[in-house]
Amino acid sequence: MEILNFMTGGFGVNTLIVPLEDNKVVVVDPGGDIPTISQFMASRELEPVAIVCTHGHFDHIIGMQDLLDACGSLPVAIHPGDSCYLGPDANTCREAHGFDLGMLGLPQLTEAMAHMPSPTCLLEEGDTLAKIPGIPCPEAAGQWRVLHTPGHSQGSICLYHQQEGHLICGDTLFYGGYGRADLFNSNQAKLIASLRRLMQELPKETLIYPGHGEVRVPLGESL
Numbered sequence: 001m002e003i004l005n006f007m008t009g010g011f012g013v014n015t016l017i018v019p020l021e022d023n024k025v026v027v028v029d030p031g032g033d034i035p036t037i038s039q040f041m042a043s044r045e046l047e048p049v050a051i052v053c054t055h056g057h058f059d060h061i062i063g064m065q066d067l068l069d070a071c072g073s074l075p076v077a078i079h080p081g082d083s084c085y086l087g088p089d090a091n092t093c094r095e096a097h098g099f100d101l102g103m104l105g106l107p108q109l110t111e112a113m114a115h116m117p118s119p120t121c122l123l124e125e126g127d128t129l130a131k132i133p134g135i136p137c138p139e140a141a142g143q144w145r146v147l148h149t150p151g152h153s154q155g156s157i158c159l160y161h162q163q164e165g166h167l168i169c170g171d172t173l174f175y176g177g178y179g180r181a182d183l184f185n186s187n188q189a190k191l192i193a194s195l196r197r198l199m200q201e202l203p204k205e206t207l208i209y210p211g212h213g214e215v216r217v218p219l220g221e222s223l
Contacts, residue, residue, distance in 0.1 A: 003209060015037060052077045055079070087116065129159070149198065204220025
């Protein structure tokens, strides 16, 4: 299995194209540069069938509407703990994004992030991507299991494929570090517990695909 990685947006988000079967793929964390990604998928005759968010921070979802405009209606999946970053309640979205954007000196983006598409699927601990409504290859999607790893945000998740030995870990874990815990709805103690869980439960040779930085590093060498 080849997971394709594009570094997108001003914060260098790793937007991943994850193969399921045949030409069907899932796009994880659409962080921008959607024309490039869309053209690449078209050139490979890849068909996106869903968008999955490892968490709701603005840099990981800012390209979502452009991706939907380019590819048509796709289900959007996120953990319920981060559903506050999406959906029609603009006031809730402004609160969720506004704190982080203000601290990062980007308050001008707050209004734009207040009008995000609604999630169509809420993924929780133990679910698989086969839960996503209408996904055309449930057997392949069912190999990707959701691990709820709160801390960087309340609804941060990892996606684990045991057979292939892949872990898509968002901003929970990086090569040589881990996500910050001073943002809206983050918690340092929960983040440390999530990191400990990953290190204890998963094989050390598992290849990680973080939300930023180097990918395909063995879990045992990441920290």
